[in-house]
Amino acid sequence: MWPYKLQCFDCQREPAAVETGLRCKTCDGLLEVKFELKGKKKPSWDHRQVSVWKYRELLPIENEESIITLAEGGTGLHRCTRLGRKLGLKKLYVKNEGENPTGSFKDRGMTVAISKAKELGKKKVLCASTGNTSASLAAYSARAGMECIVLVPKGKVAGGKLLQVAMHGAKIIQVKGDFDQAFKTALKLAKRRRDLYLMNSINPYRLEGQKTLAFEISDQLGSKAPDSVILPVGNGGNISAAWKGFTEFQQLSITKTRPRMIGIQAEKAAPIANAVKRRENKIRLVYNPQTLATAIRIGSPVNWPKVLKAIKESKGTAETVTDSEILQAQRELATLEGIFVEPASAASVAGLKKLRANMRVDASETIVCVTTGHGLKDPSVLERLPKSRTGYNLEITNRTNLDALRRII
Numbered sequence: 001m002w003p004y005k006l007q008c009f010d011c012q013r014e015p016a017a018v019e020t021g022l023r024c025k026t027c028d029g030l031l032e033v034k035f036e037l038k039g040k041k042k043p044s045w046d047h048r049q050v051s052v053w054k055y056r057e058l059l060p061i062e063n064e065e066s067i068i069t070l071a072e073g074g075t076g077l078h079r080c081t082r083l084g085r086k087l088g089l090k091k092l093y094v095k096n097e098g099e100n101p102t103g104s105f106k107d108r109g110m111t112v113a114i115s116k117a118k119e120l121g122k123k124k125v126l127c128a129s130t131g132n133t134s135a136s137l138a139a140y141s142a143r144a145g146m147e148c149i150v151l152v153p154k155g156k157v158a159g160g161k162l163l164q165v166a167m168h169g170a171k172i173i174q175v176k177g178d179f180d181q182a183f184k185t186a187l188k189l190a191k192r193r194r195d196l197y198l199m200n201s202i203n204p205y206r207l208e209g210q211k212t213l214a215f216e217i218s219d220q221l222g223s224k225a226p227d228s229v230i231l232p233v234g235n236g237g238n239i240s241a242a243w244k245g246f247t248e249f250q251q252l253s254i255t256k257t258r259p260r261m262i263g264i265q266a267e268k269a270a271p272i273a274n275a276v277k278r279r280e281n282k283i284r285l286v287y288n289p290q291t292l293a294t295a296i297r298i299g300s301p302v303n304w305p306k307v308l309k310a311i312k313e314s315k316g317t318a319e320t321v322t323d324s325e326i327l328q329a330q331r332e333l334a335t336l337e338g339i340f341v342e343p344a345s346a347a348s349v350a351g352l353k354k355l356r357a358n359m360r361v362d363a364s365e366t367i368v369c370v371t372t373g374h375g376l377k378d379p380s381v382l383e384r385l386p387k388s389r390t391g392y393n394l395e396i397t398n399r400t401n402l403d404a405l406r407r408i409i
């Protein structure tokens with residue numbers, strides 16, 4: 001590991017690196033891990049397999065013995081020629097984060113944050129979650145032998161995710177309301193109870209793990225950054241972490257350029273996209289956010305200052321999509337490319353379609369859509385599929401005449 005410090009994202013003051021508080025003591029700003037990269041050269045890591053820990057020099061873990069891992073990262077960057085042709089795009093890729101150990105990108109952050117928790121001597125970890133953070137934390141805390149408490153919005157978590165949390169033996173607390181209420185409660189709990197370590201994306205160590213998404217994309221494109229990266233945005237940790245990753249690779253001269261960062265939100269849960277559209281430098285909270293893409297059903301995103309800065313600096317943008325656009329994109333990705341993602345993930349593809357229709361992306365651009373979570377996490381989508389997809393009602397017995405199938409096959 002290279003030397004780093006913790007720094008306030010707003011006032012740039014530096015709390016000590018071992019500090020475990022999650023906000024600046026002076027101005028209450030978000031914290032950020034800073035590596036000093038001036039004059040540094042790329043570490044000799046080319047022989048290592050693509051994965052989160054390939055980049056361990058740029059991850060804030062002091063001892064390799066602290067590392068808790070389930071082999072995260074190394075996910076496919078899939079060239080999508082069939083979907084690309086449909087959208088009139090020559091170089092479209094999907095970075096499929098559903099291929100991570102618990103089925104979402106959250107594992108990238110969790111392997112680093114739980115390793116840090118171990119270094120800090122923590123025994124109990126806590127998070128509020130729309131599902132995937134808790135599924136990931138439950139798995140990693142089990143592997144680390146730590147106690148795990150998760151707060152989830154009651155009745156609003158996809159079935160597969162809740163199953164994961166229960167299976168790994170975390171304590172599940174169902175909170176009335178939506179994610180924003182659950183997160184508020186988690187913040188209060190973490191403040192009051194010093195033995196609980198908060199693992200939401202306000203935790204700067206988690207975002208360090210998540211920045212490896214950008215490292216991998218650049219590596220997989222042959223030390224090149226794409227022109228545009230499109231991600232679904234909830235709390236905004238992932239898009240800010242990816243921007244940090246692209247920036248660090250450019251500082252190390254591994255890549256020459258940085259991509260436009262494009263964030264996609266669901267129409268009725270879009271505080272960040274709305275701020276970008278209104279050209280405001282602050283968000284307006286959304287009360288009672290609505291979307292079937294539960295992973296991005298968030299009205300009060302904690303990382304908004306980082307997101308707005310990433311979009312601005314990168315000359316990127318943000319867009320909103322409806323639930324039916326999300327479901328359609330989910331089906332297209334599955335039928336045209338064989339990639340099955342959960343609804344929130346399909347928002348990136350739905351957003352791309354909208355941007356393309358409005359001529360806001362070029363046919364010749366290299367575009368990467370990040371699909372953030374696996375499709376199996378949310379089986380409730382089955383009920384929304386057209387009847388023609390869910391099977392024909394034809395009872396087959398030994399005596400059935402094959403002619404009966406002729407109508408169908």
Ligand SMILES: *Cc1c(COP(=O)(O)O)cnc(C)c1O
Pocket residue numbers: 104105106132133201232233234235236237238239295296342344345372373
């Ligand atoms: C967590 C999550 C998101 C949102 O990521 P943020 O870092 O909160 O913006 C999007 N999609 C899926 C599947 C997720 O689990």
Ligand SMILES: [Zn+2]
Pocket residue numbers: 008009010011012013024025026027028029
């Ligand atoms: Zn500060």
